[in-house]
Amino acid sequence: MTYRFVTYKLHTHWVEIAINRPEVYNALNKGVLKELKAAFGHAEENTKVKCIVFTGGGKAFCSGQDLKAVGESLDNIPFKEIIRDYYNPLILLMRRIGKPIICKLNGVAAGAGCSLALAADVIIASKDAYLAEIFAHIGLVMDAGSNYFLPKRVGYPMAFELATTGRKVYAEEAEKLGLVNKAVELGNLDEVVAQYVEVYVHSSANALGMIKEMLNKADGMSLDDVLEMEATYQEKAGNHRDFKEGVTSFLEKRRPQFE
Incomplete structure (x- = not known):
């Protein structure tokens, strides 16, 4: 354009x-x-x-x-x-x-x-x-x-x-x-x-996107609902390759190579 x-x-x-x-x-x-x-x-x-x-x-x-x-x-x-x-x-x-x-x-x-x-x-x-x-x-x-x-x-x-x-x-x-x-x-x-x-x-785009989405959603939600949302999103984050790369890079003392 x-x-x-x-x-x-x-x-x-x-x-x-x-x-x-x-x-x-x-x-x-x-x-x-x-x-x-x-x-x-x-x-x-x-x-x-x-x-x-x-x-x-x-x-x-x-x-x-x-x-x-x-x-x-x-x-x-x-x-x-x-x-x-x-x-x-x-x-x-x-x-x-x-x-x-x-x-x-x-x-x-x-x-x-x-x-x-x-x-x-x-x-x-x-x-x-x-x-x-x-x-x-x-x-x-x-x-x-x-x-x-x-x-x-x-x-x-x-x-x-x-x-x-x-x-x-x-x-x-x-x-x-x-x-x-x-x-x-x-x-x-x-x-x-x-x-x-x-x-x-150099951050995990997957994690940043979910953090922004969660913060937008959390406003007006009850504590119970926020805690449940955190559990759901954390499972999504933990199943993404960025989590494994983040932990591995931390242990290897190097900068992570996220997707």
């Missing part, structure tokens, strides 16, 4: 997907959302890809919905259609993919851009970057999954504050709140992301 609004850089065992509208701080329109869904779909289907890095071109990650793209009239915007047809399928795909998604947060992540960042599994942020749930500033509510992801990361009281004030949360504060995994200097961002990629591409 030829991309207009997205770049798709395939490496040996990982891929970098970047929103590529730097002139508008990577604001989202239907074209961007369609191409992002296609790009993540291609990464999911490629069995050689074990890790996905998600970022933005230029100085921003994503400034949210492109308000100019919704049309000149503000009276008949099909909010439900846009969210159901473009945002929701992308978010669901990102959570379904059994591969780690690392958000390389290189700049602003605002509105729906903040939601996209939160949908990733790991967020490594430049100290210059910030997240902001700015929906209330224009009389809207959070969408694209933020009502799910935000309280899971920071708890209800802080989620309520961030959602209602729309204030900017810079990376160092975001790290303390648990909103991002790590805040680093901009000049070190690529290096730190590469360290995470290195870990994931």
Whole structure:
């Protein structure tokens, strides 16, 4: 597929997907959302890809919905259609993919851009970057999954504050709140992301996929159900060749060669 609004850089065992509208701080329109869904779909289907890095071109990650793209009239915007047809399928795909998604947060992540960042599994942020749930500033509510992801990361009281004030949360504060995994200097961002990629591409793809699936399922389950799920998945993991290779490599003091 030829991309207009997205770049798709395939490496040996990982891929970098970047929103590529730097002139508008990577604001989202239907074209961007369609191409992002296609790009993540291609990464999911490629069995050689074990890790996905998600970022933005230029100085921003994503400034949210492109308000100019919704049309000149503000009276008949099909909010439900846009969210159901473009945002929701992308978010669901990102959570379904059994591969780690690392958000390389290189700049602003605002509105729906903040939601996209939160949908990733790991967020490594430049100290210059910030997240902001700015929906209330224009009389809207959070969408694209933020009502799910935000309280899971920071708890209800802080989620309520961030959602209602729309204030900017810079990376160092975001790290303390648990909103991002790590805040680093901009000049070190690529290096730190590469360290995470290195870990994931040499890990068991089978185990990583099941861990992501279990963590997604566990929310809302009872302890009894979680314990039973763990037993079921552990049996699947133990019957996979990666388990034997992992134990053998540990005993032989060498790096494992997973599938």
